[in-house]
C-alpha cells in the first residue's frame with residue numbers, strides 16, 4: 001500500500017485552509033531554519049507569526065540551543081520584528097531548570113555549559129557551581145590530590161553547550177555522576193553547531209564524552225525527546241494533543257518530536273530538509289519489510305516551501 005505524501009498547504013483551497021487553520025490553537029516553532037538562519041530573518045516568517053498571534057493562536061518558539069536565556073532569545077526575536085516576549089520562548093536550558101523544579105530539587109547543580117543554563121537556574125532559585133573556564137592547571141595528581149574537593153551538596157549535573165569544556169570538567173562531572181542518586185541532564189544532543197566553513201562540535205559531542213566517562217545515559221531535554229510535552233505542556237496535553245501544530249525544518253528532530261507526541265506536524269523547506277527527503281523515506285519504508293517507527297514518525301502531515309507563504313492564506 002502506498003503511503004500518502006504530506007499535503008502541500010500552498011495547494012489548499014480556501015475551504016481546506018480554513019479547516020486546517022481551525023484545527024489547532026498552539027503553534028510550536030523551531031527557530032533556526034524556520035524563523036531565521038543564524039542572524040537573518042527568513043523572508044515573511046515574522047509577518048506570519050505576528051498575524052497568527054493577532055488571529056488568536058498561542059505561539060511558542062522552541063529551540064535546542066542552550067546558550068541563550070529566554071530573555072536573550074526574545075531580544076533576538078524582537079530585533080527581527082517578531083511581536084513576542086520571553087513568555088513565548090522555550091529553550092532547553094529553561095526546560096532543564098523547569099524539570100528540576102518539578103522534582104522539588106533542593107540541592108546544587110554542577111554545570112558543564114554556559115550562562116544560558118546558570119541564569120535559568122538562578123531564575124527558579126536553584127543553586128549551582130557557576131560556568132566559565134576550568135582549565136587543567138598542573139598534573140592529574142595535583143588535580144586529584146589538591147585542586148578538586150567534591151562538593152557533597154551537588155545533586156545534579158547539567159550538560160549543555162560549553163566552549164570551555166576541559167579535562168577537569170569531565171572528571172568533576174563524572175565523579176558527581178558516580179553517585180547513583182545524582183540527576184544527569186543534557187540539554188540536547190545536536191552533533192554540530194551550524195557555522196559555514198567550520199565544524200563546531202555541538203552539545204551532543206560533550207554529552208557523549210561525559211556519558212562515556214560517567215558510564216550513564218543523560219536525560220535529554222531537547223527535541224526529539226518528550227520533555228517539552230511532559231513537563232511544560234502537561235495540562236494542555238491531557239486535553240487534545242492534536243490542537244498543537246509543530247513546525248520545523250528537520251525531520252529527525254522537529255517532525256519526529258511532533259509525531260511521537262501525536263501533534264500535527266508541518267515541514268518548512270527553508271532549513272535542513274526538503275520534501276525530497278520525505279519522498280526518500282517513504283520509498284525506503286515501502287522497500288523494507290519492517291516498519292521502522294522512527295522513520296514512519298519522520299513523515300510530516302503538511303509541508304510548505306517557507307513559513308512566509310502561509311500569508312497568502314491568512315488575509
Ligand SMILES: [Mg+2]
Nearest residue numbers: 030032033249
Ligand atoms: Mg531548525
